[in-house]
Amino acid sequence: MRIFFLTALVVVFLDGLSKSLLSKVLPWKMVVIPGVFNLVKVRNPGVAFGLLATFGEKGRLVFIGLALVGLVVLVWLARSEKKRGSQIALGMVAGGALGNAWDRFTHGAVFDFLDFHLGPYHWPAFNLADAAITLGLFFYLWGLKK
Template identity: 40%
Template sequence: MATKKRASGSINTSTKSSSTPSHGLAPWLGLAAIVILLDQLSKITIAKLFAYGESLAVTNFFNLTLVYNKGAAFSFLASESGWQRHLFTVIGISAALYIIYLLKNHNGQRLFCWALALILGGALGNVIDRVMYGHVIDFLDFYYANSHFPAFNLADSAICLGAGLFILDELRRVKNK
């Protein structure tokens, strides 16, 4: 029985695992860009249709309400004199750079990268607001009776979804060990 030789005579010594294909950084940056685009379009739309503080009841537990957040999540530090804008901008840009580093080095880990890309898009969406307006535009207002959850936006939603996927990924990783 004859054996066939490779035409090049070389042996494939690639160390990439076939179970975790590497697709590069582009898909993850593309996902982050989609989050940024949807976030900014929604904020521009709300800012054009609503006056500050104006509200539209959509259901008995949800309003569209234009509010500005000069702080961080849940209006943390919002009542400060303005220095927080620069702090949160630097934190957002630093986080984005670190996330890009992680995406580059772990681009074959799909769930982990989905989480990071959502967080990246959300963080940069809010950084854009801070740089352009000095505050973040929030408009999603959920409530029960007279208790309102702090208003938020699509960027915040992407960050929360990304954090949830990150936790799920870590739980799966721990379970598989």
């Protein structure tokens, strides 16, 4: 369980640090790799990809509550998990959920800044917490396959 909590703590720290620094120093948009990658300032009051953003304050509280319920489930899963890699993966998901929940609680919305696109194809902006959640789920499900 220690590795689960340590991983979650590292993700929360890196996510918070990146959001804090970039929200202060980043102009509205900075092209990093033309035609592929930008750093942007986006406040997302919804969930993934801006979905459900129109729910306002009630939605924010629901999203925070759902994140907390999800964290309880992740701790329960991690306690029953024997594989170190699976505990790390679940810790990544937990840390990402905590990072975004904290952003919602303190700022009312999640700060997204990573913006990838290729020609006409554009992926919605995201942050390190989102990346940790996605990669953690991928690695956890991959581990279940083995």
